[in-house]
Amino acid sequence: MGRTSWLEQIFLRQVLSKYDSVVLSCSFGAPEGMILIDTISQISKNFTVCTIDTGRLPSATYRLIDIARNRYNFKLDTIYPKYDLLKEMVAKKGMNSFYESVENRKECCNIRKVIPFNDYLRENKIKAVITGLRKEQSPERNDIKLVELNKYIECAKINPIYDWLREDVMEYVKLHDVPINSLHQLGYESVGCDPCSRPGTGRNGRWWWENNESKECGLHEYGSGI
Numbered sequence: 001m002g003r004t005s006w007l008e009q010i011f012l013r014q015v016l017s018k019y020d021s022v023v024l025s026c027s028f029g030a031p032e033g034m035i036l037i038d039t040i041s042q043i044s045k046n047f048t049v050c051t052i053d054t055g056r057l058p059s060a061t062y063r064l065i066d067i068a069r070n071r072y073n074f075k076l077d078t079i080y081p082k083y084d085l086l087k088e089m090v091a092k093k094g095m096n097s098f099y100e101s102v103e104n105r106k107e108c109c110n111i112r113k114v115i116p117f118n119d120y121l122r123e124n125k126i127k128a129v130i131t132g133l134r135k136e137q138s139p140e141r142n143d144i145k146l147v148e149l150n151k152y153i154e155c156a157k158i159n160p161i162y163d164w165l166r167e168d169v170m171e172y173v174k175l176h177d178v179p180i181n182s183l184h185q186l187g188y189e190s191v192g193c194d195p196c197s198r199p200g201t202g203r204n205g206r207w208w209w210e211n212n213e214s215k216e217c218g219l220h221e222y223g224s225g226i
C-alpha cells in the first residue's frame, strides 16, 4: 500500500477543515498512530496530538514521544490521571492492584485513562478525534467504522485506517522510515502501560494475566468513565 492513498489524504484534509477542533489520539505504543502523524504532517503544519501519560508507561514510549516531537511539527497535549482519584486508589489498594481482579484493573484504567481523556475532550471542546484503530487488531474492534458518531459525547471518532491490515501498516513504516516504539523489536505488537504489557500478537500481550476478558481499557466505548 505504501504511503496513504490520495483518497485517504483527501479524507483527512476534509476532516481537518470540517471540524473546528480536531485532535489525533496517539499512544506512541503502536505503529498505527505514528503513520497517522507522518501522514497528517504532510497535509497540515498545525495539528494537535493528544496522548495519555498514565504514569506507568515504559521508558521506550517516553523516548518515542521525544523522537516524534523532534521529527514532526505538532502540538502535544499530554493528559494526566486525576491526582485525587489516583491518590485515593493507591492509598487504599496499593501500587499494583490491577493484578488482583478485573474490577481493580478496570478501576485503574478508568482513573488513569478514561476519566481524564473524556474530561480533556469536554474541557477543550474537541469535536473530532482521529485514531489509528483497525478492525483486525482484536475481535472487539471488528465492527469499527470509518466515522463513528456515537463513541464519544458530542465528538466524532474518525478511523482512517480502520480496514488496513498489519502488513499495510508495517510496509508504510518501512517505506517511509517512520519511528516506532523500540519494544516492537522485542515482540510487542501493542505497548500499553509497562506492568500490563508483554510480547504478543495483536493485543494478546495486553493484560496478559486475564484469560477471557476484553483487551480494551474502556477508552473506545461510548460515554465510558463519565
Ligand code: SF4
Pocket (backbone or CB within 6 Å): 054, 056, 098, 105, 106, 108, 109, 110, 112, 113, 192, 193, 195, 196, 217
Ligand atoms: S493498563 Fe494497567 S497500569 Fe495502565 S491504567 Fe490500565 S490497569 Fe492501570
